[in-house]
Amino acid sequence: MTAMNVGAANREALERLCRARPAWTAVRPAREAIGLSGRTLLHAGPPIEWKRMCWPMRGAVRAAALFEGWVRSAEEADALAAAGEITFAPCASHGAVGPMAGIISPETPVLVVEDRVNGTSACSFIADGPWGHQLRFGAHGPETLAGLAWVRDVAAPAFATVLEREGPIDLASLMAQALSMGDEMHMRNAAATGLLARRLAAPLVAAAPNAAELEKILRFVTRDNDQFFLAWSMCAAKAAARAIEDLPGSTVVSTMARNGIEFGIRVAGLGERWFTGPASVVDGLYFPGFTAADANRDTGDSAIMETYGLGGMAMAASPAVQKIVGAKSFADAVQTTRDMGEICVGGNPLFPIAPLGGDGTPTAIDIRKVVQTGIVPRINTAIAHAKASRMIGAGIATPPSGPFVDALVAFGERHPG
Amino acid sequence: MTAMNVGAANREALERLCRARPAWTAVRPAREAIGLSGRTLLHAGPPIEWKRMCWPMRGAVRAAALFEGWVRSAEEADALAAAGEITFAPCASHGAVGPMAGIISPETPVLVVEDRVNGTSACSFIADGPWGHQLRFGAHGPETLAGLAWVRDVAAPAFATVLEREGPIDLASLMAQALSMGDEMHMRNAAATGLLARRLAAPLVAAAPNAAELEKILRFVTRDNDQFFLAWSMCAAKAAARAIEDLPGSTVVSTMARNGIEFGIRVAGLGERWFTGPASVVDGLYFPGFTAADANRDTGDSAIMETYGLGGMAMAASPAVQKIVGAKSFADAVQTTRDMGEICVGGNPLFPIAPLGGDGTPTAIDIRKVVQTGIVPRINTAIAHAKASRMIGAGIATPPSGPFVDALVAFGERHPG
Numbered sequence: 001m002t003a004m005n006v007g008a009a010n011r012e013a014l015e016r017l018c019r020a021r022p023a024w025t026a027v028r029p030a031r032e033a034i035g036l037s038g039r040t041l042l043h044a045g046p047p048i049e050w051k052r053m054c055w056p057m058r059g060a061v062r063a064a065a066l067f068e069g070w071v072r073s074a075e076e077a078d079a080l081a082a083a084g085e086i087t088f089a090p091c092a093s094h095g096a097v098g099p100m101a102g103i104i105s106p107e108t109p110v111l112v113v114e115d116r117v118n119g120t121s122a123c124s125f126i127a128d129g130p131w132g133h134q135l136r137f138g139a140h141g142p143e144t145l146a147g148l149a150w151v152r153d154v155a156a157p158a159f160a161t162v163l164e165r166e167g168p169i170d171l172a173s174l175m176a177q178a179l180s181m182g183d184e185m186h187m188r189n190a191a192a193t194g195l196l197a198r199r200l201a202a203p204l205v206a207a208a209p210n211a212a213e214l215e216k217i218l219r220f221v222t223r224d225n226d227q228f229f230l231a232w233s234m235c236a237a238k239a240a241a242r243a244i245e246d247l248p249g250s251t252v253v254s255t256m257a258r259n260g261i262e263f264g265i266r267v268a269g270l271g272e273r274w275f276t277g278p279a280s281v282v283d284g285l286y287f288p289g290f291t292a293a294d295a296n297r298d299t300g301d302s303a304i305m306e307t308y309g310l311g312g313m314a315m316a317a318s319p320a321v322q323k324i325v326g327a328k329s330f331a332d333a334v335q336t337t338r339d340m341g342e343i344c345v346g347g348n349p350l351f352p353i354a355p356l357g358g359d360g361t362p363t364a365i366d367i368r369k370v371v372q373t374g375i376v377p378r379i380n381t382a383i384a385h386a387k388a389s390r391m392i393g394a395g396i397a398t399p400p401s402g403p404f405v406d407a408l409v410a411f412g413e414r415h416p417g
Numbered sequence: 418m419t420a421m422n423v424g425a426a427n428r429e430a431l432e433r434l435c436r437a438r439p440a441w442t443a444v445r446p447a448r449e450a451i452g453l454s455g456r457t458l459l460h461a462g463p464p465i466e467w468k469r470m471c472w473p474m475r476g477a478v479r480a481a482a483l484f485e486g487w488v489r490s491a492e493e494a495d496a497l498a499a500a501g502e503i504t505f506a507p508c509a510s511h512g513a514v515g516p517m518a519g520i521i522s523p524e525t526p527v528l529v530v531e532d533r534v535n536g537t538s539a540c541s542f543i544a545d546g547p548w549g550h551q552l553r554f555g556a557h558g559p560e561t562l563a564g565l566a567w568v569r570d571v572a573a574p575a576f577a578t579v580l581e582r583e584g585p586i587d588l589a590s591l592m593a594q595a596l597s598m599g600d601e602m603h604m605r606n607a608a609a610t611g612l613l614a615r616r617l618a619a620p621l622v623a624a625a626p627n628a629a630e631l632e633k634i635l636r637f638v639t640r641d642n643d644q645f646f647l648a649w650s651m652c653a654a655k656a657a658a659r660a661i662e663d664l665p666g667s668t669v670v671s672t673m674a675r676n677g678i679e680f681g682i683r684v685a686g687l688g689e690r691w692f693t694g695p696a697s698v699v700d701g702l703y704f705p706g707f708t709a710a711d712a713n714r715d716t717g718d719s720a721i722m723e724t725y726g727l728g729g730m731a732m733a734a735s736p737a738v739q740k741i742v743g744a745k746s747f748a749d750a751v752q753t754t755r756d757m758g759e760i761c762v763g764g765n766p767l768f769p770i771a772p773l774g775g776d777g778t779p780t781a782i783d784i785r786k787v788v789q790t791g792i793v794p795r796i797n798t799a800i801a802h803a804k805a806s807r808m809i810g811a812g813i814a815t816p817p818s819g820p821f822v823d824a825l826v827a828f829g830e831r832h833p834g
Contacts, residue, residue: 180737181598181608191598194611198639201618205632215622222615319771320597330771354736354747355772 006269006368006415009249013268014345014364016247017308020240022115022122023168024232027160029152031106033123034094039070039080042091044102044301045259046274049088050081054260055387056296059138060101061086066140067148068105074140092255093272096123097238097301099230100136100384101260108148109156113171113235115243122238124231126151126159127220136300139389154213155220161207162200169199171236172350178229179310179351179361184318185237186302186311187325187380187394189229196229197222234301237308244268244364251411252345253365256307256377256399260299260384263399267367267407270414275407277400282383284395285326296386298397303379309348309363312378312396313340317353317361324394325380330355336378337362343369343377367411370404423686423785423832426666430685431762431781433664434725437657439532439539440585441649444577446569448523450540451511456487456497459508461519461718462676463691466505467498471677472804473713476555477518478503483557484565485522491557509672510689512659513540514651514718517553517801518677525565526573530588530652532660539655541648543568543576544637553717556806571630572637578624579617586616588653589767595646596727596768596778601735602654603719603728604742604797604811606646613646614639651718654725661685661781668828669762670782673724673794673816677716677801680816684784684824687831692824694817699800701812702743713803715814720796726765726780729795729813730757734770734778741811742797747772753795754779760786760794784828787821 030036041064043057053061058078065077065086080086091098098104110123128134128151133143163169174195175183181191200221208214221228245254250268257264264276279297286292305311315321316337319330327333334355340362341347347360365377379397384390447453458481460474470478475495482494482503497503508515515521527540545551545568550560580586591612592600598608617638625631638645662671667685674681681693696714703709722728732738733754736747744750751772757779758764764777782794796814801807 177607190594191608191611194608194615197618198611198614201614201639202632202635205628205635211622211628215619218619218622222618330774357747 005249006251009247009269010252010345010364010366013244013247013250013252016118016243017240017363018348018350019117020115020243021117021170021172022113022236022239023170023172024111024163025114025168026112026163027109027156028112029106030104030108030110030123033110033112034096036106038087039085040087040089040106042089042094042096042098042102042104043259044091044098044100044299045257046262046264046276047090048259048261050086052261054296054299056138056299056384056389057101057103057260059140059389060103060135063135063140063144063148064103064105066145068107090257091301092257092266095121095238095242097234097304098124099234099302100300100382101138102301103135107152109152111231111235113239115239118243120239120242122235122242124235124238126156126231127228133389137384137389137391154209155217158204158207158217162203165207166203171232175233175236176350179314179317180354182318182320184311184314184321184380185233186305187382188226188318188321189233190226192229192233193226196232230302233310234304237304237310241304241307246271249415251367251408253307253367256303256379257301258298258303260296263298263403265403265407267411269411270407273410275403275410277402280397280399282381282395282397283326284383284393286383286393290385290392294385294392296384298381299384300381302381306377306379307365309344309351309361312380313337314351314353314361316356317351321380325396339375340378342373343375367404367408370401371408374401376401376404422666423668426664426686427669427762427781427783430661430664430667430669433535433660434657434780435765435767436534437532437660438534438587438589439530439653439656440587440589441528441580442531442585443529443580444526444573445529446523447521447525447527447540450527450529451513453523455504456502457504457506457523459506459511459513459515459519459521460676461508461515461517461716462674463679463681463693464507465676465678467503469678471713471716473555473716473801473806474518474520474677476557476806477520477552480552480557480561480565481520481522483562485524507674508718509674509683512538512655514655514721515542516647516651516719517717517799518555519718520552524569526569528648528652530649530656532656535660537656537659539652539659541652541655543573543648544645550806554801554806554808571626572634575621575624575634579620583620588649592650592653593767596731596734597771599735599737601728601731601738601797602650603722604799605643605735605738606650607643609646609650610643613649647719650727651721654721654727658721658724663688666832668784668825670724670784673720673796674718675715675720677713680715680820682820682824684828687824687827690827692820692827694819697814697816699798699812699814700743701800701810703800703810707802707809711802711809713801715798716801717798719798723794723796724782726761726768726778729797730754731768731770731778733773734768738797742813744813756792757795759790760792784821784825787818788825791818793818793821
């Protein structure tokens with residue numbers, strides 16, 4: 001394989017990522033949308049077995065097992081998992097993405113996002129319900145289960161009805177607008193959440209079962225959670241990235257994901273194979289009362305945002321996210337995006353950054369450039385408590401370089417000469 | 418009056434503008450909120466009598482006279498006005514602001530915005546209804562009147578109920594957030610509209626009379642009008658500016674407004690007195706099928722945004738508005754804001770602009786600096802058709818320098834030595 005051929009494959013990868021126009025088309029149970037059956041759970045990050053899972057992921061497994069009715073207590077869930085009675089697989093390998101612990105079970109209602117340009121689709125669970133105590137952070141108490149049931153029984157059907165009546169919602173243009181409004185779409189989705197709320201509010205009136213539930217749904221969609229849109233942005237990014245999950249000859253990263261123990265990547269030209277290293281400790285800002293000593297290691301499929309050229313890659317577009325993740329200054333954010341440009345194939349014209357003269361966000365991470373420059377992708381991320389089922393801050397994860405080096409070696413072995 | 422004393426008065430003006438924290442507190446008829454009675458109409462810009470009014474303002478007078486039930490036809494409205502049976506006064510002199518023609522009649526429901534820091538308040542009419550054909554552009558047909566009646570009978574009471582139940586809505590923090598999301602708050606209010614929609618959507622459920630009207634109200638608030646928030650931003654800016662409407666010794670501009678014929682300013686140290694010159698032809702981008710030959714001259718009270726340090730003063734904060742008003746580039750927008758800094762007393766820390774290192778938007782226009790530098794405030798604005806009751810574009814108005822020179826001469830006469 002010559003460098004010229006790799007260059008052409010990588011340009012094709014960039015082109016596919018840039019031309020993607022993901023749209024939200026449906027809400028369906030994971031059973032239907034992803035084809036999950038039996039006692040199967042999808043999780044965030046590279047493959048991992050029950051006994052090696054971090055505490056937040058184990059908590060989320062408990063929540064899912066209770067939600068599915070497979071067990072009646074957390075202890076029964078642990079026993080079921082330990083007995084090998086639950087099949088685990090990465091979301092990433094099933095066209096899905098899960099934030100933080102990222103557990104998706106068959107009855108979980110998922111967003112379905114389709115990109116008709118590349119002919120791909122992707123799914124993610126919507127959210128955990130309006131009462132906090134989120135499954136994604138390992139919560140599995142009564143409030144969490146009530147929230148999951150409410151999303152399944154009330155919010156998800158209402159969203160599905162809106163889509164049936166209104167048709168697909170164009171996420172590409174919505175995200176392009178939100179980026180110009182200061183979202184980097186990973187740790188800041190405030191503008192996108194507002195734009196989605198504006199799309200959904202009026203049609204939800206006829207789609208909700210009654211006024212009390214309508215008010216609850218509207219509150220869920222519009223209030224107190226600037227990150228509500230994250231599930232949509234992750235789905236859109238995954239739908240785009242699926243177009244390069246099997247692109248022979250390309251050294252572009254198709255997946256970056258963490259399971260709380262390991263960070264892993266997959267590469268377009270190497271298909272399903274994972275390259276992993278230890279998940280990093282996130283360098284972040286902690287909520288009052290918490291420190292790095294309380295933190296779980298980096299976790300979640302949300303690094304799909306950086307895989308798609310947003311999040312940490314797009315820091316220069318989002319002055320507001322700097323305060324959330326602890327970046328130093330606007331100049332520092334601009335420098336980060338310039339650095340990310342060093343390891344990417346090109347820019348995405350869908351996401352021009354005004355302070356960079358309208359250059360598109362750096363897109364299509366080339367493992368050759370990562371290895372040559374020593375610059376690794378910068379990932380903006382939330383920080384989970386290691387054992388207390390909650391978010392305790394946000395920051396910047398610097399993934400290990402090992403997986404990029406290993407992947408390049410494997411690529412060389414597969415493409416000698 | 419020494420220059421040192423003027424400097425102190427101007428710093429006080431800046432301080433008052435910067436410390437203002439306007440909040441939306443109520444919705445009431447102009448009759449109650451402004452004390453309008455009898456056949457009185459407020460209009461945009463400096464004082465003007467019926468026979469000199471431009472066509473859009475005459476159209477809006479017809480709409481208001483019909484809405485109030487004073488007349489039964491446009492012809493009757495013209496006759497009533499021509500007979501001197503309608504009292505006209507500027508919004509600006511009654512603590513109010515009106516976009517474009519800016520006609521406010523006694524039964525018009527108005528937003529009430531209060532700034533408890535400076536102890537001021539301001540009002541503006543909400544909007545013309547959900548069907549286009551806006552009074553502000555001179556429309557006065559059945560759709561316009563139906564829209565005004567619907568706002569009066571349905572939307573305004575629902576908003577009032579939300580405020581009674583939820584308490585005041587802090588517009589200062591909402592606008593600060595919106596500015597960081599690319600709104601300059603005059604010709605771009607997309608982010609602010611989304612933030613307001615997120616605040617209102619859920620509580621409107623219990624405040625609307627029924628599901629059909631709720632859906633219509635939500636559509637009105639959330640869909641198809643990125644400028645919905647403009648009435649709120651104008652009210653907030655007016656509430657702030659009222660704190661300097663009578664500030665002895667200050668050469669800071671307290672009002673900039675246009676009536677479609679004349680551009681006028683008032684100055685903090687000169688109270689109610691107006692200084693006027695011909696309203697300019699707006700340099701803008703026209704909707705397809707329209708040219709500058711179709712345009713009315715610059716009109717409306719919305720230049721209160723620039724008076725408060727937003728709009729054209731804040732171009733660097735709003736890459737997106739450049740395309741709306743026809744600015745050349747991001748660099749050009751940054752330069753505009755730097756130029757505006759040359760004629761202002763200081764920056765408003767409530768509105769930091771990230772690409773300018775976090776400097777606040779240029780605030781408190783000093784007529785001395787305008788005259789010294791020859792730089793006039795740059796006003797972003799919508800363009801009204803001269804005779805067809807509609808918006809036909811948007812652009813940048815460059816007001817005449819005469820009123821600033823005249824005001825400085827008057828200031829010198831009042832403060833000799």
